Amino acid sequence: MDGRDAPAPAGVTIYEVAQRAGVSIATVSRALRGTGPVADATREKVMRAVEELRFTPSRAGVSLAEGRHAANGIVFPNLSGPYFAEVLIGYEEVASELGRSVVILSTKGRGAVRDLVRELAGRVDGLAVFGSTVPGDVVDELVASGLPLVLISHAGRPGAMTLRSENAAPARALAAHLLGHGHRAFAFLGAPYATGDDVDERWQGVRGVLGGAVEPVATAEYTVEAGYEAALRLLGGRRRPEAVICSDDEVALGAILAAEHLGLPVPHEVALTGWDDIMAARHARPALTTVRQPMRELGAQAARALDRLIAGGRAEPGHRTLDTELIIRGSCGPHPPGRSLS
Template sequence: MDVTIYEVAQRAGVSIATVSRALRGTGPVAARTREKVLKAVEELNFTPSHLGVSLAEGRHAANGIVFPDLAGPYYTEVLLGYEEVASELGRSVVILSTKGRSRVNDLVKDLAGRVDGMLIFGHTVPEPLVAELVLLRMRLVFISRDPLTGADTLRSENRASAGALAEHLAGHGYERFAFLGAPMASQDDVDERWQGVRAVLGGAIEAVDTRHYTVECGFEAARGLLKGRRRPEAIICSDDEVALGALLAAEELGLSVPGDLAVTGWDDIMAARHARPALTTVRQPMRELGARAARALDELITGARHLPRHQSLPTELVIRSSCGHHPETSPNPDRRAGDPFRPR
C-alpha cells in the first residue's frame, strides 16, 4: 500500500492537519516543524494525494455514498431514506456506483477528498482502502456488514428471520430446498440469510449461484434448477427480485406456485405484494436504514458523537400465498408471522 499522510504525521510527530499545512503552505507552521515534516516525507518517499490533504483540512459540505449498483428497489429505498434526512440536515449527497467501473480505488479516494464523510455498502470498497480511510480518520458509516473498528455499521437482522422462514416452510412438509443467491461472502447479509436457513434445514437445502441479485439472474438460475430431474419443492431466494425471476421461470415451465413449488423472497418490495401469487418474504426497513445512516454520519461529522456505534434493525416474516398455506391458516394474503424479530 502507498504511504499515507497519516504515516507521515506519525513519523514527524505532528497532526495530519499540520502535515497538510506544511506541504500546501496554507497556514502558519514553525520552521522547525516544517523541517520535520519534509524530512519524514523524504524518508517515507511520500507523494501527497488529494485525498490525504483534503481529509486533513476537512473543508466540505457534502456526504458521499458508495454503492455497488443503483438499479433496483432496494438501493432506491435506501437512497430515498438517506437523502430525505440529508436534506433536512442541509447536506448535499454525492453518489458513486462502482458497477462496471475500473480503478475503483482511485474513484473512492477522489470522492473521499470531496466530502466530509461516506456511507459505504457492504464490501463494495476493497478492505485495504477501508483500512486507509479509517487511519485517515474519515467519517464512515457502513450498511450491511459486521461491526468494523473505527466506523459505524448498520444492518438488518438476518439469521433469526431466515431461520423462522425455513421452519415455516419445513412445517408445510417440504423436503427438498434450494437457496438462490449471488456468491455468498463473509459478513455479507445474504450469507447471513443462508446460514440462517441452513441451520434449520441442514443438508436438505443447496445453494445456487445467481451471479447478481436481479430478476433476470433469478429467472436463469431457477429455470436451470427446475429443469433438473430432482427439482426442489421450495426455493428460498436471497431477495425479492431473484424470487420474481423464479416465479417467471416456474410459469414458463408450466409449474404452479404454490401447487408444484413454493417460492419466497426477502425485502418486501412493492412488486412482492402485487405478484401473482403474492410473495412470501421477509420485510426489512430499507428506507429506515438510509435515514439512520444519514443521521449517524452527521453525528460523526459534527462531533456530536465520537465513538462508533453498531445498529441492527428488526425484520419481519410476512406470509403470503407463494409458499402455500396450512388449512388452518388465516386466508389473509398478507398475514404477518408473529412479532418482528429483534436483534440479539
C-alpha cells in the first residue's frame, strides 16, 4: 500500500509540520490559510511536510499559532424539535461563557455529508458530533487527525471523548413498571436506526425485561407526525398492544393523538410512555409517563469537554454518562399498589 494512502498518525500537530518544514508555526499557519506573505519555495516546503506527515489542519493548532481562537463546530442530524433545541441551548450557553463562537451543521436533507463535515473540521478549533450523524469512517479520520472531538449521545469509542445519558437501566425500570400494571402485550414504537445509539440502548433495555412480549415498530422519524402515522396503523390493527413504549416524547405525543382519533382512551384502553420529559409531556392529557434526561446539561457538558480538549491538546479521551430519572404520570395508569416508582 502506498504510504500516502495510510491513515494519518494520531496526534500530528502544527508544531511537527513546522519542524519538518524548518519554518515557524506562524508561517505554517499562513501557508495553510493562504493569507499573508509566504514565498513560493517556503509554501512548497510546508505543503510537502503536510503530505509527508499526513497532517489534517484542525484549526486548533492554526488558531493557536496566530494567538487567537476560532469557532467550535457542532453537527446535528436535525435542528427541529424540543430535544435538539435544549441540547443546543446548553451547548451554546457554555460556549458563549468560554468566549467561543459556534458553527452549526445540520445534516438533514443534505447531500455529501462526508465532505461537509470534513470542510467544517478544517475551519474550527474542535468539533462536537451528535449520535450517528457522521459516518464511522469519517469519525475515524477526525480522531486520527488529532482534531479535538466530542461525540454526544454516542457509545464509548477509542480515541474520542464520548458523552451520553443513561438509557439501559431506566428502560428496564420502565418495562418492569408496566409489567406491574398487568400488561402482557407490548410494542416499542420508534425502532432503532443505528446499533449502539440512544434509542437502540432503550430498546435493548426494554427487550431485556419483556423478551418476546414486545414488538419493535418503526417510525419514519422521531417526530409527533411520524408517531401519529405509525400509531394509527399499530393501534388500528387486529393485534393491538396493551402498552406502547415510545422511543421519545414526540413519538409518544403523536401516539396519544392517534389513540384519541381511534377512540381509545389512554390509559384505559392502551398505556403509553415516552422518553426525554420535554415540556409538552408534562401538559399532555393525560400527562405522559417518561424518562427525564438532562438535555440542556448534555449540551453544556459537551461544550466544557471540548474546551478542555482544545486547551489541553492531547488530553486523554474518556466517556461520561449522565443520570436519568423515570417519571411516572397518568398515561400508563395508576401506580400499582406496593410497587416502587423506580
